[in-house]
Amino acid sequence: xxxxxxxxxxxxxxNDVPVYKRDPDDGxxxxxxxxxxxxxxxxxxxxxxxxxxxxxxxxxxxxxxVYLQNPFNHLYRDSDVESMTDGxxxxxxYGYNDVFDEPAxxxxxxxxxxxxxxxxxxxxxxxxxxxxxxxxxxxADRLARQENS
Numbered sequence: 001x002x003x004x005x006x007x008x009x010x011x012x013x014x015n016d017v018p019v020y021k022r023d024p025d026d027g028x029x030x031x032x033x034x035x036x037x038x039x040x041x042x043x044x045x046x047x048x049x050x051x052x053x054x055x056x057x058x059x060x061x062x063x064x065x066v067y068l069q070n071p072f073n074h075l076y077r078d079s080d081v082e083s084m085t086d087g088x089x090x091x092x093x094y095g096y097n098d099v100f101d102e103p104a105x106x107x108x109x110x111x112x113x114x115x116x117x118x119x120x121x122x123x124x125x126x127x128x129x130x131x132x133x134x135x136x137x138x139x140a141d142r143l144a145r146q147e148n149s
Contacts, residue, residue: 022047031144042143045136052128052136062122075125080132083124085117092117 012019022028028046031039044060051058059071075082087093095116102109126132 020051022050036147039144042140045140045143048126049133049136049140052126052133055128057125057127059125060123065123071125077125077127080127080129081119081124081135083119084122086120087117 009019009021085093098113098115100111
């Protein structure tokens with residue numbers, strides 16, 4: 001459990017619940033106090049990065065997620081990121097092969113691309129890997145620079 005409240009940290013420790021409390025960080029504090037909503041949202045990716053750097057894989061869950069079963073029993077762990085989808089039908093939820101036909105290209109006329117609607121950033125498993133750390137860096141950087149909408 002990640003927390004930044006001394007009372008909760010002590011409560012977790014007294015009940016043998018693993019807890020992680022970050023040391024103060026002026027960069028994160030500044031974004032948290034004065035950043036726009038995208039920048040503040042992006043802070044979780046910077047914090048996740050710390051866990052991946054330490055060699056841990058992480059199941060991230062927002063507070064509005066309810067578990068009816070152990071989520072780890074339903075992970076395939078065959079990719080660096082497994083995520084819940086915000087797709088609205090089977091094609092957008094699971095992805096589909098989009099094919100563009102360009103006859104002028106001759107034998108290579110069919111360009112295939114995998115299309116996935118959108119991953120839900122409130123519930124996902126991310127495996128410790130260099131590519132995962134690089135992904136978190138790109139997402140955090142983009143959110144830090146993106147204008148609020």
